[in-house]
Amino acid sequence: PLAASAIEAIQSGRLRFFPQHWVKTYLHWLENIKDWCISRQLWWGHRVPIWYCRCGHRFAAREDPLECPRCGSKDLTQDEDVLDTWFSSWLWPFSTMGWPQDTPELRTFYPTDALVTAPDIIFLWVARMVMAGYEFMGECPFRDVYFTSLVRDVQGRKMSKSLGNSPDPTEVMKQFGADALRFTMTMLSPQGQDVYYSNEKVELGRNFCNKIWNAARFVLSNLPQRERRGERKPERRDLKLADRWILSRMNRTVRSLTRFLREYRFNDAAHTIYDFFWHEYCDWYLELIKPRLYSPSTEVERQRAQWLAATVLRVSMQLLHPFMPFITEEVWQRLNAGDGGTSIMVSPWPQCDERLIDEAAERDMSLLQELIVAIRNIRAEMNIPPDRKADVVVEVPDKESLRLIQHNGTYIKNLAKVQNLHAGVEMNRPHQCCATAVVRAMEVFVPLEGLIDLDRERERLQREVKRVSEQVERLSRRVQNANFLKKAPPEVVKKERQKHLDCQRNLEKLLVNLRALGTDV
Ligand SMILES: [Zn+2]
Structure with missing residues (x-):
């Protein structure tokens, strides 16, 4: 039967599913295949090409027949039923390309790379396209099938008209921006899992857009026109630790993001560029080079910092482009002003330069980062x-x-x-x-002498210690209360225990700080 080649396609790896677990569903259907009804009683559709003659002869024909091939009678009636909608859909990969004619489109686009669809039509559509592809074209119609997540509301309910729980995307875009919506949806959709959507979650994408915009504005305002083209590439020996570090991190980001895209792990790809851009480029690198931009010891030093800031921004925009087409194009145009306005979407995809991956720089930077964070924490805790x-x-x-x-x-x-x-x-x-x-x-x-008013800080900490001790006391009574443990739902008990633990830790920290101020506790 037709199913045999479709089974062989997935078993040989010629056809791949993402996520893979849908293979089971596909195979289960094909291995237990039964004839299925192809006709429907509908007003619209392809009419079943079967004709009936008075003599009892029934036959199929490509063209409307003029007479019965058996008795020559012209009194023929065509079947009233139409073909099921999936009957023409399974021809879709080649019938849209001019088949049965041998057209350039058909030769170029058949077979294609990837089909993106929903898992609830694996039987109805995907498997049938594969069978029809082998039957009529002798080849599987696509290499990969990516099954999208299902978007549910935060309570996990399917979105439906009757529940009224599906937002109007155009309204969401008006409120947060199209890039924000697209990026958020990608971040929220792990391969093969449903998405729990609410409008508030799109704030994540909007905040990221703002971050990108502000970072780009900062870089551009510190970039004279001639540096925007990135022509003055610094020599390797002139790179500082921070430069070697950001180039190393950037190339790693290019490498893993590209791999995630190939594996259809779109949310991992989105997380990768989000973390790199926000938490490495903005939080650290742009801060680290500010002195070189504002008050460099030499002009060359400033130019190197400008080159690096612009280069990392440029590559980041390319990596982000599939997720945020509008803002990245805008930043790209400004970065490459005078470049004739070539779109970012035709620029070549960034390649990882393995030579710039620098373990030593990453190790050293992470030590410095930890040190800086530790000092910042002390500053915050000690007010x-x-x-x-x-x-x-x-x-x-x-x-x-x-x-x-x-x-x-x-x-x-x-x-x-x-x-x-x-x-x-x-x-x-x-x-x-x-x-x-x-x-x-x-x-x-x-x-701390001279930095803070030690007496006031001691008093403040003592007040805090008193307040938190009381909290710990209250919580520990509760989590030991047999009645509470019996009656409260388990997740509430768990939450209270966690609160108790957090408070205890908080108290210990306060006591350490108080001791640092020379108070015996
Ligand atoms: Zn006949």
């Missing part, structure tokens, strides 16, 4: 006013880490608001009262 620069003492385990910190001291000073940075292998702990943190094998001390 150090944002405009006050702190002194920081770092005790490091070896010469290598010492060199790293000394060479990159400006990064730490700028990003963690540090005045004087002292680092050494066998440093003595400062005598003043200090806030401390441990970052891997390094110990960080921030002397």
Whole structure:
């Protein structure tokens, strides 16, 4: 039967399903195939090409017959039924290309690469197109089939007219933007799982659009016209740690995003570029190069920073383009002003340059990042006013880490608001009262004298300790209360236990901070 070649196609890997688990459904149907009814009683459709003669002869014909081939009678009637809609749909991959004529379109587009469809029509459409493809064209109509997720509301209900729970996409686009909607839907749709949609979730995409726009504006405003073309590519030896790091991260992003797209893992692809652009390029790289853009020691240094900022922005726009076509095109046009306005969509897809993947730079940067985050956390916990620069003492385990910190001291000073940075292998702990943190094998001390009003901070912390202790007390009574444990739903119990734990941790932290201020607790 027709099913045999369709089974063989999936088993040999000629035909691939994403997600793969739909193969089972497909095979189950084909392996247990039965004849199915192809006619319908409808007003519209292809009429079944069967004719009946008075003599009892029934026959099929391509053209309307003039007479009965058996008795020659002209008194023929055509069947009243029409073909099921799927009957013509299964011819779709080639009938739309001019088949049965041998056209250039047919030769170019048959077979095609990918079919994107919904899993509820695997029997009705996908399997039948495969069977018809082998029957009439001798070849499978496509290589890959991607089954989309089903969009449900936040309560998990299917969207339907009667429930009135489906938003009007044009309204959502008016409110949040088309790019925001598209990007959010992609982020929310893991391969093979349903999407739980609500309008509020589209804020994620809108915020990302704003982030992109602001970053692009910042880069462009610091980029003279002539640097926009990216012609002054810096030599490798002139790259600073931050530059080597961002180029390494960018190339990794190109590599994994491209792989995710090939595997139809669109949400992983979206997450990859989102994390890179927001949390590496914007949060770190653009901050790290600000001193070089604003007050460089030489003009060449500024140009290198400009080149890198523009290059990473350009590649990011290309990687984002499939998810956010409008904003990326706009930024691209501004970046490449004077380029004749060639669209981003015809630019070549970025390639990963393996030579720029730099393990050492990534390792060093992540250590510096942890150090900066630790100092920032101390500042926040100790209520150090944002405009006050702190002194920081770092005790490091070896010469290598010492060199790293000394060479990159400006990064730490700028990003963690540090005045004087002292680092050494066998440093003595400062005598003043200090806030401390441990970052891997390094110990960080921030002397607090003069930075904050110690007495007021002690009082504030003591008040906090009192408040949180009471909270811990109350919660621990509750999570030990037999009656509560018996009556409350399990998820409520779980939530209260978590709250109890969080409060305890919070209390411990407060006590550590209080001790740092020289209070015995
Ligand atoms: Zn006849």
